[in-house]
Amino acid sequence: MSSVAPSTTIQSREFEDISEGEDIPSLVLPVTYTKVVGLVAGTRDFFAGHHDPEYARGQGQRTIYANTMFLHGFLDRLVLEWAGPSWFIRRRLMKMETSVYAGDTLTGTGAVSKKWHEDDGTQVIEVAVQASTDDGRCVSGEVVITKSP
């Protein structure tokens, strides 16, 4: 997306070095009570399910749980930490199957499903991703990243 070539100190993976089917490194993050409540600061989201355990239980949830934006940020970090900061997140599909609760540890994994060039030379990588806690899979989806050649 930038017209300036990245400096050599910005480490990003090269399109040519990426293979379809390649696994990306997994990412582990403890989702502490502090982080879930801290989402009020990071996302201005006051929805009670994310900071009020009594409200969350009234919804049929175990306790307070991470919000959608936190999960977006987690999947984006999972992919960009592997690909590097020069890549642009073009599209993210995310399905939420179960909640990520305060106290859970979130593990993200992914694999490259497709890579291709567009007509103008833009490099595109599609990564199938998921994130799980000890109770099983919480979210699944795909992240598509791009880079100008």
Place this chain on the structure above:
Amino acid sequence: MKATSDSGKHELDPKESNDGGYEPARGTYEEALEMVGYATEPVRAEVPIEWGQIKAFSGLLEDPNPSYWRPDVAEKLWGSIIAPPGMLMSLFASLHWHPDGLLDKTVLGLLVPLPGSTLINASTETTFYRPLHLGDWITVVESVTSVSPEKATRLGVGHFVTTTATYHNGTGEKVAENVNNLFRYTPHEGKE
């Protein structure tokens, strides 16, 4: 419900402060279907993209991406510090309080009348056209795309409300689009 709105049409009662106990609009599935196609007026975010929030959001995720932390690197890549893409929806979260009173007019999925006391987000499909630059004031237009028939899930019984939000920056360029599926439901007996 009409497809166009005047300023008073779909606002909830002004609240003194937002303690996060969002009350969804109640009604029937048939009433919900009448709202399919309804689109909001453009709404500008309460705040521009700010570095303090970028650091707070990235910090919770422990995300070291220099695009969010290092102006020298970010300027070479994007022209400025940029926000993590996951921060997009936060620009339209309701404030806790405002001297002019709070109106939940941007939470469109809650304005669709349906049975069911609560809600949870089910899926999102987000497309980005441009980075979210530090200082950008983002504007959103949201519309009701569809409402599913009644479904039962692990959590309860309800309907999936699909809304589409289109985001532009201050110079009128489209920055992103988000298709959001919200489950509006009544929890199963014994779980409340």
